[in-house]
Amino acid sequence: MWSSPEMALPSTKTILSVAASLTASALLLRTVANDLIPDSVQDYFLTRLRKFSARFSSNITVVVDELDGYAVNQMFQAASVYLGDTLSSTTRRIKVMKTEKEKQFAVKIDKNQELVDFFDGAEFKWILISSRNENAVSRSNGDHRIAPAELRSYELRFHKKHREMALNRYLRYVLERAKQIKEERKSVKLHTVDYNGSDYWGRINLDHPATFETLVMDSEAKKALIDDLNRFIARKEYYRRVGKAWKRGYLLYGPPGTGKSSLVAAMANYLKFDVYDLDLKEVQCNSDLRRLLIGTGNRSILVIEDIDCSINLQNRNLDDECDYSQDDKITLSGLLNFIDGLWSSCGDERIVVFTTNHKDKLDPALLRPGRMDVHIHMSYCDFSGFKILAKNYLEIKEHPLFGEVEELLKKVKATPAEVGGELMKSDEPDLALRGLLNFLQTKEVQS
Numbered sequence: 001m002w003s004s005p006e007m008a009l010p011s012t013k014t015i016l017s018v019a020a021s022l023t024a025s026a027l028l029l030r031t032v033a034n035d036l037i038p039d040s041v042q043d044y045f046l047t048r049l050r051k052f053s054a055r056f057s058s059n060i061t062v063v064v065d066e067l068d069g070y071a072v073n074q075m076f077q078a079a080s081v082y083l084g085d086t087l088s089s090t091t092r093r094i095k096v097m098k099t100e101k102e103k104q105f106a107v108k109i110d111k112n113q114e115l116v117d118f119f120d121g122a123e124f125k126w127i128l129i130s131s132r133n134e135n136a137v138s139r140s141n142g143d144h145r146i147a148p149a150e151l152r153s154y155e156l157r158f159h160k161k162h163r164e165m166a167l168n169r170y171l172r173y174v175l176e177r178a179k180q181i182k183e184e185r186k187s188v189k190l191h192t193v194d195y196n197g198s199d200y201w202g203r204i205n206l207d208h209p210a211t212f213e214t215l216v217m218d219s220e221a222k223k224a225l226i227d228d229l230n231r232f233i234a235r236k237e238y239y240r241r242v243g244k245a246w247k248r249g250y251l252l253y254g255p256p257g258t259g260k261s262s263l264v265a266a267m268a269n270y271l272k273f274d275v276y277d278l279d280l281k282e283v284q285c286n287s288d289l290r291r292l293l294i295g296t297g298n299r300s301i302l303v304i305e306d307i308d309c310s311i312n313l314q315n316r317n318l319d320d321e322c323d324y325s326q327d328d329k330i331t332l333s334g335l336l337n338f339i340d341g342l343w344s345s346c347g348d349e350r351i352v353v354f355t356t357n358h359k360d361k362l363d364p365a366l367l368r369p370g371r372m373d374v375h376i377h378m379s380y381c382d383f384s385g386f387k388i389l390a391k392n393y394l395e396i397k398e399h400p401l402f403g404e405v406e407e408l409l410k411k412v413k414a415t416p417a418e419v420g421g422e423l424m425k426s427d428e429p430d431l432a433l434r435g436l437l438n439f440l441q442t443k444e445v446q447s
């Protein structure tokens, strides 16, 4: 009998506060009742309570299911990553996970725990709901796709006045942040040629410690390179608009031990891009080369080291599976054409790096304008480079012997590898620096 307006109906406010306190007590009880009441019973009552309070509330609830049919809902995945990173002080129960390969813990909210997030002054409440999937067993049919035993979804609640902001901006922000968080956590992989792999690549974690901070190179060139990389990453739309493949080529040249390979590692660590180290001496013929190139992923750096030495067809041991006709020989221009053509049109955010000790011996095809976008000269160690190495190796910024080292480095050509090698010989700055001075003086006499 709810039709008469005179009847003493409970006000919406009362119902709301009753519902809210019921939900809150239920959540509180949940912790106490965890061991006593079966999960399925708890889930049932909590769901009913939430639905009841939602009917009278001025809030809007958005449901984000984990699965859409068999497909995983990207929004659900993004919410999991984002919420794991955003756990507020009101969350009482969190889950921590770590697999052997991961470096960091993955933190997740546990089911039925509420997480409060603030965005642009608005409050957003997230809760992870899970229920048993009644179809789980019967759906494990012949197509090998087995329905999960648990159906999970997030419920996102916010005041209805924030509806536009939530749907247009907040959810997009969650997606974007989740992408960034995943990038930050990603461990960079090094892929090397391995014919046993399905795509001819084998991979391991790249644990190279090189960063731009620890790398010795001309400070202006370093800054220009970092700016160039940042611009490249930010220019998705630009590349699309001008109709160019989203790819950038760098040629690193300089004597052995000046940090060309270290620079590639620093770039990979900076961008969190995987490295594909393509040793052309391991590649027998064009068809293998194409397969290798096609097997490289997006957001990656393809490195071809010592390009002047590696294209040497005369001594190549030809493989049985390859076609030995002239057309199948690997040539530098063939490689470059493939990289510029088909390969770059089937991927995004690709960086190609060629390294060489002898720029003067390079095939003109590689030096032609437009081929390698940036040429970077890695050179001998000067005093400012030495100071970076002294900080890396000896953790010192000043020392009475620095003056002598500075004078010698003006006259002697020593690579960062050589200087670093000397500094490594002792943890005592005095001893290490004297060793370095000896080394430089000997070089000076010899030259």
Ligand SMILES: Nc1ncnc2c1ncn2[C@@H]1O[C@H](COP(=O)(O)OP(=O)(O)OP(=O)(O)O)[C@@H](O)[C@H]1O
Pocket (backbone or CB within 6 Å): 214, 215, 216, 217, 254, 255, 256, 257, 258, 259, 260, 261, 262, 263, 357, 378, 415, 416, 417, 418, 420
């Ligand atoms: N510019 C540098 N900054 C910091 N460390 C360096 C630098 N150059 C060389 N080193 C040190 O020397 C080692 C060898 O350097 P790296 O392999 O990067 O040189 P490279 O130029 O690639 O040599 P190669 O031409 O022989 O391949 C590095 O692991 C690093 O420890």
Ligand SMILES: [Mg+2]
Pocket (backbone or CB within 6 Å): 260, 261, 262, 305, 355
């Ligand atoms: Mg190298």
